Amino acid sequence: MTLLTTELPKPEPHRAVLLWRRFARNRAALLGLVIFVVVLIMAATAGLIEPTDPLRRAGVPLTKPFVDWATPLGTDQLGRDILASLFYGARISLLVGVLATLLSIGIGVVIGAVSGYFGGWIDDVLMRTTEAFQTIPNFVLLLALVAILGSSIEYITVAIAIVSWTAPARMVRAEFMSLRGREFVDAARNLGVSNTAIIFREILPNALPPIVVYASVIMALSILLESALAFLGLGDPNHASWGNMIGQGRAVLRSDWYCAAIPGTAIILTVLSFSLLGEGLNDALNPRQKK
Amino acid sequence: MTLHLPPILTYALRRLVQAVPVIVLIMIGTFLLLKLAPGDTVDALVGDMGGADAAYIARLRTEYGLDQPVWVQLWLYMVKLVQFDFGWSFVYEESVATILLERLGTTLMLMATSLSIAFTVGCFLGAFAARRAYSLTDNVISTVGLVFYATPSFFLSLMMILLFSVQLGWLPVGGIKTVAGFYTGWDHVVDVARHLIMPTAALSLIYLSFYLRLMRASVLEVADLDFVRTARAKGAGETRLMVHHIMRNALLPVITLLGMQFSTVLGGSVVVETIFSLPGLGQLAYQSVIQRDMNMLMGIIFLCAIIVVVVNFLTDLLYARLDSRIELA
Numbered sequence: 001m002t003l004l005t006t007e008l009p010k011p012e013p014h015r016a017v018l019l020w021r022r023f024a025r026n027r028a029a030l031l032g033l034v035i036f037v038v039v040l041i042m043a044a045t046a047g048l049i050e051p052t053d054p055l056r057r058a059g060v061p062l063t064k065p066f067v068d069w070a071t072p073l074g075t076d077q078l079g080r081d082i083l084a085s086l087f088y089g090a091r092i093s094l095l096v097g098v099l100a101t102l103l104s105i106g107i108g109v110v111i112g113a114v115s116g117y118f119g120g121w122i123d124d125v126l127m128r129t130t131e132a133f134q135t136i137p138n139f140v141l142l143l144a145l146v147a148i149l150g151s152s153i154e155y156i157t158v159a160i161a162i163v164s165w166t167a168p169a170r171m172v173r174a175e176f177m178s179l180r181g182r183e184f185v186d187a188a189r190n191l192g193v194s195n196t197a198i199i200f201r202e203i204l205p206n207a208l209p210p211i212v213v214y215a216s217v218i219m220a221l222s223i224l225l226e227s228a229l230a231f232l233g234l235g236d237p238n239h240a241s242w243g244n245m246i247g248q249g250r251a252v253l254r255s256d257w258y259c260a261a262i263p264g265t266a267i268i269l270t271v272l273s274f275s276l277l278g279e280g281l282n283d284a285l286n287p288r289q290k291k
Numbered sequence: 292m293t294l295h296l297p298p299i300l301t302y303a304l305r306r307l308v309q310a311v312p313v314i315v316l317i318m319i320g321t322f323l324l325l326k327l328a329p330g331d332t333v334d335a336l337v338g339d340m341g342g343a344d345a346a347y348i349a350r351l352r353t354e355y356g357l358d359q360p361v362w363v364q365l366w367l368y369m370v371k372l373v374q375f376d377f378g379w380s381f382v383y384e385e386s387v388a389t390i391l392l393e394r395l396g397t398t399l400m401l402m403a404t405s406l407s408i409a410f411t412v413g414c415f416l417g418a419f420a421a422r423r424a425y426s427l428t429d430n431v432i433s434t435v436g437l438v439f440y441a442t443p444s445f446f447l448s449l450m451m452i453l454l455f456s457v458q459l460g461w462l463p464v465g466g467i468k469t470v471a472g473f474y475t476g477w478d479h480v481v482d483v484a485r486h487l488i489m490p491t492a493a494l495s496l497i498y499l500s501f502y503l504r505l506m507r508a509s510v511l512e513v514a515d516l517d518f519v520r521t522a523r524a525k526g527a528g529e530t531r532l533m534v535h536h537i538m539r540n541a542l543l544p545v546i547t548l549l550g551m552q553f554s555t556v557l558g559g560s561v562v563v564e565t566i567f568s569l570p571g572l573g574q575l576a577y578q579s580v581i582q583r584d585m586n587m588l589m590g591i592i593f594l595c596a597i598i599v600v601v602v603n604f605l606t607d608l609l610y611a612r613l614d615s616r617i618e619l620a
Contacts, residue, residue, distance in 0.1 A: 140561060
């Protein structure tokens with residue numbers, strides 16, 4: 001009878017569970033996740049919890065924080081509610097960050113994949129183009145694009161993607177160059193699979209982990225770029241933005257420094273959360289690299 | 292008969308030839324951006340004169356080659372760029388090249404000092420943290436590095452102004468020298484240096500974190516390699532091991548980053564120069580956008596690209612010099 005109770009090895013936990021365990025082992029990454037979720041909630045609930053329009057007067061100008069509970073974090077020199085601006089600003093930061101990241105990774109993957117897969121003159125042309133983009137200082141190119149396209153939020157997002165696709169393109173290219181000679185690729189080619197299918201179905205999934213990790217870096221940089229534009233007054237004037245709040249706060253820096261310090265802290269925490277998330281993702285997706 | 296050049300020179304020449312297509316592509320890029328921008332040179336010229344009749348405008352267009360096919364215009368534009376003719380700035384009533392030359396010195400000085408500080412201190416701290424990996428010291432250094440990495444340069448600059456200029460009154464708020472100070476000689480040098488402390492510190496602190504993080508990772512990686520164990524087994528002291536074996540090899544990826552990052556730092560100077568009212572290329576780029584001076588903006592892009600190409604060239608040479616694995620010939 002004891003034969004039936006043979007000790008079988010425990011079933012391997014689901015892949016997602018494994019990834020989560022590796023991610024959660026990194027305490028800092030968990031902290032990053034918590035901050036990110038808070039920012040996400042702020043962005044999602046802007047207008048619900050804090051119904052004040054961030055671009056309209058909500059109270060006495062330059063009310064200090066924690067004085068009037070109608071405006072808990074105080075008001076700026078035009079009497080606009082800082083807490084409301086912070087919520088709506090989170091929405092703009094995340095929106096620009098996520099969309100610009102997806103777009104730049106998309107451009108980078110296509111260019112890097114084609115370049116690394118085909119090699120030869122295609123690779124030469126695409127890599128010289130990538131180098132040309134890397135040679136121009138990204139923020140100066142961003143200024144030029146915004147000057148030409150205009151500074152609506154859509155164009156800013158596209159412009160940020162245009163100045164940040166080069167690094168992912170080079171990463172994808174390197175991955176493709178090392179993967180294109182492997183057996184599974186040869187096998188697929190011998191079966192008559194098309195180049196497009198080999199690139200996207202066979203090689204890309206294997207090249208993805210480092211790109212996912214790098215996406216967190218682009219996300220952080222996109223948010224910094226958007227806030228710098230807004231700080232200089234070149235952002236979209238129809239939306240509250242953290243960078244713009246700091247730019248406005250500069251005028252009252254001497255007396256009411258909290259106007260700049262509150263959104264500044266928000267940017268630092270958000271960007272920090274992406275860096276920490278990125279390290280956690282790296283632990284989860286590239287476990288061999290961990291010492 | 293073949294020419295026998297020293298290998299480092301052959302390598303340098305090959306790298307220079309590789310830079311040519313990149314520069315041509317950038318020329319085409321700035322040309323396209325100028326074409327995309329609303330209004331052309333003649334529009335700006337006519338606007339500057341306060342209007343002109345149609346026949347005169349047509350004659351001006353012929354004169355500037357604007358009635359030619361696009362590829363002829365591109366050719367004319369590239370010929371001018373090669374001669375460092377960036378066109379005319381209608382804002383400054385001066386040739387773009389003249390203004391750029393005036394502004395270049397300030398930016399180069401700011402870049403050189405900030406990057407030297409960021410690179411040296413970053414590498415030192417990174418190596419220091421790596422030797423005590425996962426200790427309290429390492430955690431503190433790494434965390435502080437991460438926070439500076441996440442801080443927008445404009446916010447850091449503002450907080451520095453708040454602390455050192457407004458609260459403590461130690462340093463000037465902005466500008467390159469005291470207005471109507473009329474300092475000469477040594478006093479002038481000290482005055483300029485005092486104005487450059489905060490912008491330099493702001494840029495260095497932000498970019499220091501890049502070098503710190505990479506250097507830490509790089510030292511950790513190199514310290515695990517076989518040749519380090521061999522050297523230790525041969526009885527090399529820890530200091531000698533660190534300086535001659537680990538640092539030398541760990542520095543290689545950081546030097547690559549120095550070259551690649553240079554264009555990013557040049558971009559970062561736009562914000563910092565604007566905040567501290569430093570009359571450099573960065574502030575000029577911002578003003579050109581506000582004043583819609585497209586000729587000036589494209590001139591800045593092209594000049595910056597040339598600077599980056601030169602810096603990349605130099606870092607490549609340095610890399611080749613340090614890395615014995617690179618075949619120079």
